[in-house]
Amino acid sequence: MASFVYKSDPVRGRVWAEIFARQAPQLDFRIWPDIGDPAAVRFLAAWEPPPDIRGLFQNLEVLFSSGAGVDQFKFDELPSDLPVVRMVEPGIIGGMVEYVSWAVLSLHRDMPQYQSQQREGLWKTIQVQPAAKRRIGVLGLGSLGQAVLGQLRGFGFDCAGWSRSRHQLEGVQCFAGADELPAFLARTQILICLLPLTDATRGFLNAGLFAALPAGASLVHVGRGPHLVEADLLAALETGQLAQAILDVTDPEPLPTDHPFWRHPKIWLTPHIASMTQPETAAEVVLENIRRFEVGEGMTGRVDRGLGY
């Protein structure tokens, strides 16, 4: 009997196990390290795959990431012909839409200023801006960037997005490629990073990018810690080029206890909780991808190893 090995959070794995037992009884579902016969393993879902994956699982046919990103995989250590699939599932998308909406609304409605005013015992109003006058920009127009923009448009924000290849999204001004990045940044008052971490995007949130934003812009960073050049963020906050940063991801995670981000008055920090894989919906998506794989259809979230996402 062919088997599916799950190597991630075991509590969520037990939810997957129930769903697989009902919907795919032809597969022997196993939770790492109880892998059974390694030669029977055709599918692996993992956050961190075991070393020497092909040596261990000689008949492995697909590697699924148990999370949205695949930057934790060392591609050069994976067999070059092994299909890799990232997690695109409604639970992750819903969580991200909630988090980014909270962050953007907080910035739009001046909540950081009101928090500091409260600490000072200061009762003082700030003129409310209509959403239509607030220009939002999303870096990355993938499954998450598009969903986030769909929700932000609903609030009436002036929305734009930037990606590698050209997209057309209703109600969103779409920019593409390096040539159009300056124009995208110049119009963006609240910048949201939803890029994957690749060789091309490491260190992307740096002094040059911050300088290209309008003075007093804010950053919501929900991509990956190494996108951000920390010293450049601190400098931009110091000069006022950036007014506020909301960071859900850092490098490393967690940050050392004496790291300046913890107590910075212009930084809100959350411990990588913007969204999480939901086991019920994730298992369904992986089962659908296995069905597609078996009949030769394209799998949702298939990674382009050359691009790294």
Ligand code: NDP
């Ligand atoms: P997708 O792969 O669906 O989308 C990635 C987007 O980024 C695409 O629009 C792509 O462009 C664009 N992109 C990639 N590289 C470049 C580049 N060099 N220049 C310009 N645009 C680029 O990813 P998801 O939307 O599913 O997820 C995005 C990221 O969000 C994840 O990789 C992960 O890092 C992060 N994440 C964070 C979570 C958290 O809790 N903080 C939870 C889940 C995800 P194109 O459309 O042209 O291909």
